[in-house]
Amino acid sequence: xxxxxxxxxxxxxxxxxxxxxxxxxxxxxxxxxxxxxxxxxxxxxxxxxxxxxxxxxxxxxxxxxxxxxxxxxxxxxxxxxxxxxxxxxxxxxxx
Amino acid sequence: xxxxxxxxxxxxxxxxxxxxxxxxxxxxxxxxxxxxxxxxxxxxxxxxxxxxxxxxxxxxxxxxxxxxxxxxxxxxxxxxxxxxxxxxxxxxxxxxxxxxxxxxxxxxxxxxxxxxxxxxxxxxxxxxxxxxxxxxxxxxxxxxxxxxxxxxxxxxxxxxxxxxxxxxxxxxxxxxxxxxxxxxxxxxxxxxxxxxxxxxxxxxxxxxxxxxxxxxxxxxxxxxxxxxxxxxxxxxxxxxxxxxxxxxxxxxxxxxxxxxxxxxxxxxxxxxxxxxxxxxxxxxxxxxxxxxxxxxxxxxxxxxxxxxxxxxxxxxxxxxxxxxxxxxxxxxxxxxxxxxxxxxxxxxxxxxxxxxxxxxxxxxxxxxxxx
Ligand code: SF4
Ligand code: SF4
Numbered sequence: 001x002x003x004x005x006x007x008x009x010x011x012x013x014x015x016x017x018x019x020x021x022x023x024x025x026x027x028x029x030x031x032x033x034x035x036x037x038x039x040x041x042x043x044x045x046x047x048x049x050x051x052x053x054x055x056x057x058x059x060x061x062x063x064x065x066x067x068x069x070x071x072x073x074x075x076x077x078x079x080x081x082x083x084x085x086x087x088x089x090x091x092x093x094x095x
Numbered sequence: 096x097x098x099x100x101x102x103x104x105x106x107x108x109x110x111x112x113x114x115x116x117x118x119x120x121x122x123x124x125x126x127x128x129x130x131x132x133x134x135x136x137x138x139x140x141x142x143x144x145x146x147x148x149x150x151x152x153x154x155x156x157x158x159x160x161x162x163x164x165x166x167x168x169x170x171x172x173x174x175x176x177x178x179x180x181x182x183x184x185x186x187x188x189x190x191x192x193x194x195x196x197x198x199x200x201x202x203x204x205x206x207x208x209x210x211x212x213x214x215x216x217x218x219x220x221x222x223x224x225x226x227x228x229x230x231x232x233x234x235x236x237x238x239x240x241x242x243x244x245x246x247x248x249x250x251x252x253x254x255x256x257x258x259x260x261x262x263x264x265x266x267x268x269x270x271x272x273x274x275x276x277x278x279x280x281x282x283x284x285x286x287x288x289x290x291x292x293x294x295x296x297x298x299x300x301x302x303x304x305x306x307x308x309x310x311x312x313x314x315x316x317x318x319x320x321x322x323x324x325x326x327x328x329x330x331x332x333x334x335x336x337x338x339x340x341x342x343x344x345x346x347x348x349x350x351x352x353x354x355x356x357x358x359x360x361x362x363x364x365x366x367x368x369x370x371x372x373x374x375x376x377x378x379x380x381x382x383x384x385x386x387x388x389x390x391x392x393x394x395x396x397x398x399x400x401x402x403x404x405x406x407x408x409x410x411x412x413x414x415x416x417x418x419x420x421x422x423x424x425x426x427x428x429x430x431x432x433x434x435x436x437x438x439x440x441x442x443x444x445x446x447x448x449x450x451x452x453x454x455x456x457x458x459x460x461x462x463x464x465x466x
Binding site for chain 1: 148181245
């Protein structure tokens with residue numbers, strides 16, 4: 001019985017209900033907050049998570065990010081999926 | 096000493112009152128009285144101070160935080176201050192009437208402790224008949240309301256055999272996270288150690304069960320596992336390092352670097368009634384004493400792990416060795432580690448564990464917990 005979900009370009013991730021994305025004024029940058037977890041985010045991660053609204057697909061997000069950073073879309077897509085899969089496995093994202 | 100970074104979280108022990116009597120309760124043996132508890136306005140001021148210091152989370156705990164009638168006001172205040180709010184509760188007072196206002200106040204997360212999967216044994220361990228059924232009901236209520244839930248399963252030799260069932264129960268209840276918290280030996284748990292400590296084999300078995308469940312439930316249930324460190328090779332980074340991440344406030348307003356810190360008699364604690372929290376964080380004697388690495392003696396002083404585990408737990412060094420500045424005896428590099436291990440082996444091998452000494456107020460001064 002494996003219940004692991006594999007994210008794809010079609011997945012529409014959102015933050016899990018108990019997770020908050022918050023600007024951290026004392027330390028600078030953004031953090032992802034859960035009950036026993038505080039994840040300091042780098043700029044890119046914060047940007048990606050800001051797009052996770054359960055409406056946009058990961059493909060849509062890759063379009064936006066590739067445009068903003070003038071980077072190859074395929075590469076961006078791969079990076080974003082990897083990052084979000086990791087957060088999903090930690091229970092921080094829902095799809 | 097250089098100024099510390101900002102604290103991550105405030106652990107707010109709102110009260111030491113609790114209807115339950117868990118023999119491993121992390122509260123000190125000398126429980127604080129209701130007449131000494133901080134009032135609402137003081138808690139609210141301290142919450143603001145914590146937020147402006149840079150704290151990101153607040154954990155409302157106790158005792159049983161729900162016996163405080165101002166809990167909703169405090170949650171609302173913390174939420175407005177931008178803190179992530181977590182309620183750590185036994186849940187026996189959490190019902191259809193109490194939950195909605197908490198949720199409206201902005202509560203982010205609820206953590207419910209379970210004593211076992213079998214109602215009868217769970218109620219015996221908590222010293223509270225009917226408690227287990229109430230907890231299950233409350234857990235379902237929390238999930239039904241769409242709130243996130245952690246199950247905190249406190250495990251020891253008298254329930255560890257039910258770990259697989261506990262994992263299933265957490266899934267069935269819809270928890271996003273399960274904390275398999277094997278008892279750590281401070282406060283009441285230290286007093287009851289011989290009744291609680293599992294054998295090393297039982298612990299390794301539990302580690303395997305958790306590893307398999309983690310893999311199987313990836314993306315569905317996060318499992319955190321705290322193992323009894325008597326059997327470890329290296330100690331845990333207690334509180335993420337002394338006075339590096341947490342401020343623990345007792346019901347009467349004493350600021351502690353760790354909930355067990357009062358076990359160290361030579362520390363002087365400040366009270367938030369007398370001093371702003373920021374000053375306490377930076378300058379309080381109790382916080383400064385073991386912050387960083389300069390207090391360390393060998394083997395910690397020259398150890399490459401000194402900024403990983405920060406020398407382990409000061410309170411355990413105190414409790415076991417009578418010296419709070421010694422290397423945590425849970426560390427295999429401590430000369431006292433073999434003795435600790437021997438003690439764990441002897442106590443856990445007792446065929447019949449001794450009777451529990453239930454957590455309670457000292458006699459003749461019983462403090463009834465009212466909802
Ligand atoms: S551990 Fe048990 S006795 Fe102690 S506060 Fe929690 S529920 Fe109450
Ligand atoms: S000697 Fe000290 S710093 Fe090194 S592992 Fe042991 S407790 Fe940690």
